[in-house]
Amino acid sequence: MSVALEVRGLTRRFGKLVAVDDASFEIRRGEILGFIGPNGAGKTTTMRVCATLDLPDEGDVLIDGVSVVLDPRGVRRRLGFMPDSYGAYVHTTVADYLDFFARTYGLRGKDRARMLAYVKDFTGLTPLEHKLMTSLSKGMKQRLCLAKTLLHDPALLILDEPAAGLDPHARVELRELVKALAGLGKAVMISSHILTELSQICTSVAVIEAGRIRATGTVDDVIRRARTQHQRVFVRSLAPIDALLKLMLETPGVETARPERGGVVLEVAGAEDDLARLVRRLVEAGMDPIEFSPKATDLEDVFLSLTAGTVQ
Amino acid sequence: MTLAAEQQEQVATELAPLAERLSDRLNPILVKEVRQSLRGRYFKVSFWVTLTLATMIGLGVLLVSFSSTREGASAVYGPQFFVAIFACLALATQVLVPFSAFLSMGSEWDENTFDLLVLSNLKPRQIVIGKVQSAAVQALLFYASFGPFLVFAFLLRGLDLLAIFLCLGISFVGSLLLSCLAVALSSFGQGRFARLMLMVLLAIVLVQGTFVTIAWAGQTMMIPSLLRDPDMLQGLAAAASIAAAVAAFFFAAACARLAHPEENRSTGLRVMTLVGIAVGLAWATIIDGWSVDEDVVLGAVMVGHAVLALATLFFITEPERLGRRVAAKLPKSRLVRLLATPLLPGGARGLVFFVCGSLMMSAWALGYSFIAEGRLVFTTGELDALVALPLYGVIFLGIPSALFTKRLDSLAVRGISRIVIVTGFIAAIMLPALIGFLFGLPNWADFEHPLNVFTMIHQMLRKDGHYEEARYFLVAGTLICVALNWPRLVRAAREQLQAPTAASSDA
Ligand SMILES: Nc1ncnc2c1ncn2[C@@H]1O[C@H](COP(=O)(O)OP(=O)(O)OP(=O)(O)O)[C@@H](O)[C@H]1O
Ligand SMILES: [Mg+2]
Numbered sequence: 001m002s003v004a005l006e007v008r009g010l011t012r013r014f015g016k017l018v019a020v021d022d023a024s025f026e027i028r029r030g031e032i033l034g035f036i037g038p039n040g041a042g043k044t045t046t047m048r049v050c051a052t053l054d055l056p057d058e059g060d061v062l063i064d065g066v067s068v069v070l071d072p073r074g075v076r077r078r079l080g081f082m083p084d085s086y087g088a089y090v091h092t093t094v095a096d097y098l099d100f101f102a103r104t105y106g107l108r109g110k111d112r113a114r115m116l117a118y119v120k121d122f123t124g125l126t127p128l129e130h131k132l133m134t135s136l137s138k139g140m141k142q143r144l145c146l147a148k149t150l151l152h153d154p155a156l157l158i159l160d161e162p163a164a165g166l167d168p169h170a171r172v173e174l175r176e177l178v179k180a181l182a183g184l185g186k187a188v189m190i191s192s193h194i195l196t197e198l199s200q201i202c203t204s205v206a207v208i209e210a211g212r213i214r215a216t217g218t219v220d221d222v223i224r225r226a227r228t229q230h231q232r233v234f235v236r237s238l239a240p241i242d243a244l245l246k247l248m249l250e251t252p253g254v255e256t257a258r259p260e261r262g263g264v265v266l267e268v269a270g271a272e273d274d275l276a277r278l279v280r281r282l283v284e285a286g287m288d289p290i291e292f293s294p295k296a297t298d299l300e301d302v303f304l305s306l307t308a309g310t311v312q
Numbered sequence: 313m314t315l316a317a318e319q320q321e322q323v324a325t326e327l328a329p330l331a332e333r334l335s336d337r338l339n340p341i342l343v344k345e346v347r348q349s350l351r352g353r354y355f356k357v358s359f360w361v362t363l364t365l366a367t368m369i370g371l372g373v374l375l376v377s378f379s380s381t382r383e384g385a386s387a388v389y390g391p392q393f394f395v396a397i398f399a400c401l402a403l404a405t406q407v408l409v410p411f412s413a414f415l416s417m418g419s420e421w422d423e424n425t426f427d428l429l430v431l432s433n434l435k436p437r438q439i440v441i442g443k444v445q446s447a448a449v450q451a452l453l454f455y456a457s458f459g460p461f462l463v464f465a466f467l468l469r470g471l472d473l474l475a476i477f478l479c480l481g482i483s484f485v486g487s488l489l490l491s492c493l494a495v496a497l498s499s500f501g502q503g504r505f506a507r508l509m510l511m512v513l514l515a516i517v518l519v520q521g522t523f524v525t526i527a528w529a530g531q532t533m534m535i536p537s538l539l540r541d542p543d544m545l546q547g548l549a550a551a552a553s554i555a556a557a558v559a560a561f562f563f564a565a566a567c568a569r570l571a572h573p574e575e576n577r578s579t580g581l582r583v584m585t586l587v588g589i590a591v592g593l594a595w596a597t598i599i600d601g602w603s604v605d606e607d608v609v610l611g612a613v614m615v616g617h618a619v620l621a622l623a624t625l626f627f628i629t630e631p632e633r634l635g636r637r638v639a640a641k642l643p644k645s646r647l648v649r650l651l652a653t654p655l656l657p658g659g660a661r662g663l664v665f666f667v668c669g670s671l672m673m674s675a676w677a678l679g680y681s682f683i684a685e686g687r688l689v690f691t692t693g694e695l696d697a698l699v700a701l702p703l704y705g706v707i708f709l710g711i712p713s714a715l716f717t718k719r720l721d722s723l724a725v726r727g728i729s730r731i732v733i734v735t736g737f738i739a740a741i742m743l744p745a746l747i748g749f750l751f752g753l754p755n756w757a758d759f760e761h762p763l764n765v766f767t768m769i770h771q772m773l774r775k776d777g778h779y780e781e782a783r784y785f786l787v788a789g790t791l792i793c794v795a796l797n798w799p800r801l802v803r804a805a806r807e808q809l810q811a812p813t814a815a816s817s818d819a
Contacts, residue, residue, distance in 0.1 A: 103343060
């Protein structure tokens with residue numbers, strides 16, 4: 001699989017604020033990368049640099065080997081970017097809007113007609129093509145923008161929070177569209193706060209916080225690695241909860257402990273052997289444990305454990 | 313369906329793809345714009361209102377003319393009728409059309425819309441051309457719809473055909489020029505307040521420009537023989553070429569504004585400024601008919617310096633760095649890189665630009681004198697003025713801008729530095745006069761002090777004042793300016809020479 005997007009030591013400053021700090025990651029063709037991070041982490045900034053709308057202070061981004069610094073026009077031919085918000089043209093119908101952008105990409109005659117029919121069909125806009133853009137609902141506008149993004153058949157798609165403001169139906173549809181696009185061999189980079197959404201379609205993730213990339217890799221990898229650093233465990237014992245709580249809070253490695261459903265939920269730093277030590281400690285202290293269940297880690301846990309939610 | 317209708321339909325379906333294919337060749341912005349204006353209200357309303365107005369005014373003029381003509385007098389109403397109709401036409405094509413170009417460019421500026429336009433890979437040049445083209449199309453629609461009125465005016469007799477075509481041509485060129493200006497102005501103002509101010513400014517310019525055209529047309533219609541006067545034609549040609557240079561400058565300015573901040577937004581404007589000044593100098597040469605008139609030459613040099621200084625005000629406050637994209641596109645040869653210094657972006661290079669532009673004008677003045685007269689025709693006072701003018705510019709632009717050099721990356725600082733330069737220039741004229749007034753220095757109180765470029769140059773030209781003080785000021789000021797600017801100049805040169813030569817793959 002060839003690399004579609006390569007971010008190399010990307011740094012972008014706004015005055016004193018370092019919005020993106022030495023970020024590096026890559027996406028291969030056919031891959032869907034979830035780009036997650038709290039508000040203000042630098043997701044949009046990174047994506048705008050990738051899309052040539054902004055320029056890095058240091059580092060570079062290569063799209064199919066073409067640099068955003070040296071050849072922005074070459075990059076724009078290869079990439080489709082869907083910003084998190086976009087304006088509408090007045091007095092313009094869906095069909096006219098798409099036709100305009102198809103022309104700007106140099107599509108002519110029959111090619112243009114074929115491409116327009118294809119994207120309208122793909123995004124389900126055909127029945128709406130004579131509607132005015134300004135009268136579309138949020139979800140429909142989102143589709144229109146996606147359709148516009150597909151017009152020049154880009155190899156890489158960058159979608160900035162495409163699911164924001166969509167109802168559950170629309171989200172499912174969007175998810176299917178994105179999957180279908182990846183199936184066509186396109187690389188997709190998608191940022192979102194809705195992690196359950198992402199975990200169902202992404203093949204890999206990059207976690208960013210305060211401008212720094214905290215983790216990258218396939219979803220499984222990142223979760224496994226997160227698990228070696230951090231676990232959540234539910235413990236129930238015959239001993240009184242207070243005693244159990246006291247013991248657990250005194251145990252090294254346990255970060256927090258709180259009572260829940262007749263037992264205690266622990267946040268434990270460390271890997272699985274640390275859990276084994278914890279069980280031994282419970283038994284040795286005569287706590288008579290009757291349930292010890294590590295919680296399955298998902299993207300949400302990864303997100304919460306890797307990022308402190310600080311806003312910069 | 314009848315056979316004829318069927319045939320008609322067939323022709324229509326055959327024509328539609330042809331129209332499609334033709335429209336493929338057009339600028340996408342033009343296509344979009346025409347569609348939008350056909351759906352929108354602005355164009356329709358202005359179109360019908362103008363036509364109605366023209367009809368009413370035309371009828372009014374005819375009624376008044378008929379009723380005031382005594383029996384037996386020759387009935388020639390053409391000129392009055394034409395001027396009345398032309399006034400409506402000029403208002404439409406030179407006020408309404410450019411104004412709609414301003415609004416339409418403004419609607420692109422909404423940040424998110426504009427991002428999509430950038431991503432579409434349209435070049436800034438294409439965007440601006442598309443906007444001006446669609447203004448031209450609107451203007452042409454007005455001309456076409458006024459056709460019947462114009463024919464009627466001609467039938468009323470007393471009209472000179474050449475004059476008609478000249479008037480229409482001039483108003484069309486004026487419409488294009490003003491549309492360029494409107495698009496450029498619109499791309500300068502992104503804030504709400506700035507937009508409002510620019511709108512007011514534009515409205516004033518449009519109305520002024522239109523009145524000049526109408527007045528000119530009126531005069532030409534009443535006295536058509538004026539057109540056979542070679543001086544008049546030469547003046548027209550000079551005005552047209554200067555207008556073309558100005559329009560090209562606005563065009564370049566709009567393109568620069570639409571380009572990415574890290575793109576080279578300066579070289580085009582710098583070249584256009586020099587070209588504009590060169591056109592002005594060329595006309596000064598021709599109008600003189602190859603005999604040197606010192607007043608014309610010095611006047612041209614002074615106006616040239618004013619234009620140059622105004623443009624340099626913006627260049628000298630640009631961020632000093634070349635930017636990675638510009639640096640990557642520098643030519644390989646180090647010599648060429650150094651020679652290109654005045655045209656490359658960056659504040660320090662703005663100072664070099666001013667000096668080079670100024671040298672160009674001096675070279676013209678001296679060369680013209682030697683070639684046309686075979687000797688130096690200038691008095692020593694005039695030569696003093698030729699030297700003093702650039703030095704004043706260097707001092708008033710170079711010293712204040714050097715103070716900001718480190719922080720020009722910030723848009724706000726750039727704005728402030730420009731204000732400081734302008735106020736500094738005004739203060740340098742006012743403050744010594746105030747000091748002279750307070751401390752009883754009569755010359756200074758009369759604004760005859762070395763910091764006042766206007767009186768000093770005036771005295772040099774007339775060679776009657778005592779401008780020795782000015783010499784000391786100019787020498788000291790230039791030295792200070794060079795000292796202050798030296799570090800940024802060195803940094804700029806080093807950046808140019810050391811930029812890596814990356815093979816750009818931009819097609
Ligand atoms: N043009 C700008 N000028 C100054 N600061 C900026 C600019 N754009 C972004 N920032 C700052 O950079 C940081 C990163 O912003 P960014 O928009 O990339 O975050 P994000 O991860 O997309 O957040 P969100 O989830 O809210 O969309 C923020 O602190 C923001 O204030
Ligand atoms: Mg964002």
